[in-house]
Amino acid sequence: MRRLAAILMLTLLGACSTVEDLSPLSPSSPAVAVRAPKFEDSKPHEWDSGAPWTYAIHGTDVSKYQSSIDWPTARASGISFAFIKATEGGDRFDDYFNEHWARTRAAGVPRAAYHFFYFCTPAETQARWFIANVPRDPSAMPPVxxxxxxxxxxxxxxxxxPATVRSxxxxxxQMVERYYGKKPIIYTSLDFFDDNQLATFRGYPYWLRSxxxxxxxxxxxxPFTFWQYTGTGIVPGMTGKSDINVFNGSEAAWKKWLRQNTR
Structure with a gap:
């Protein structure tokens, strides 16, 4: 009788599940928990066209100002990637980078490290500072x-x-790309983009604030790969106002982009 019950149980499991179903989600999994989520916003914008929730893949960006995040909850709500502040200038390291870096990986959230540029320190010094503080992790998205x-x-x-800025x-x-082996992403805002004629600065993926x-x-x-559409979003698992971004593409395009950029 016990043998018969065991056989029946195995049969039911085989009918209902695959190996992938029964395996835990790995940290590098490109699976999307929620497609095209629509997050709340404390100061919502009235979108005439191209509303953010028409995009399949959403994510966030964080720094020390988001000190306590429940990443599994954020992921379950629709956060499919995270940009994490690592460094600024040539001597500042974000207090919560290591924590965010480890916990996003543990929660299965693809992530990238970003550097905030400081105009009173040479670019070479800043690149060396970033490289000294951000691990060369093949599973990470390209640096920003x-x-x-x-x-x-x-x-x-x-x-x-503008010429000096672009130089x-x-x-x-170039220094960061040589070290990490991945083409970096450029984040910028509209005023900086216009002031420095970045429309002519091509060859890199852009993450645009709008x-x-x-x-x-x-x-x-x-062209843009990521779009930051709010700084006042409300994301489960995150306290206070949150930046929210989208990937400019379908879920299939996102999975392809991850395969190409996280190895």
Missing amino acids: LDMEWNPNSPTCRLRPD EMTVFL VAGHPREKYGSH
Whole structure:
């Protein structure tokens, strides 16, 4: 009788599940928990067209200001990737980088490290600082260079001319690409993009900030891979206001992009 019951149980399991069904999700799994989620927002924008929730893949970006995150809950709500601040300038390391880096991996959330550029330190020094602090992890997404003006900086109000900005960007990007073996992503805002004529700076994937309209309305035909559409989102598992982003492509395109960029 016991043998018969065991056979019946195995038969039922075989009919209902595959090996993948019974295996735990690995940290590098490209599976998407929620497709095209629609997060709440404390200051929602009225989207005329190209609403963010029409995109399949959503993610967030975090730093020390998001000090306590329940990553499994965030992932289950629809967070499929995370950009994590690592460094700034040539001597600042984000207090929560190591924690966010480890916990996103444990939760199965693909992640990338980003560097906030500081205009009073040479690009070469900044690239070396980033490399010294961010591990060379094949499972990570490509590193990110965050380029934006920082008018509130207490130590550096310098605004170099566009040619100098683009030259410094090139130094940083090339050094980081050589070390990690992945083409870095450029994050920027509309004013910085226009001020420094970044429409002419091609050859890298872009992550564009545009919280008051679709990127095609603000940046024209400039290609983008990621779009930051709000800084006031509400994400389960995260306290306070959250940045939320989308991947510019379908779920199939996302899985392909991950395969190409996380190995």
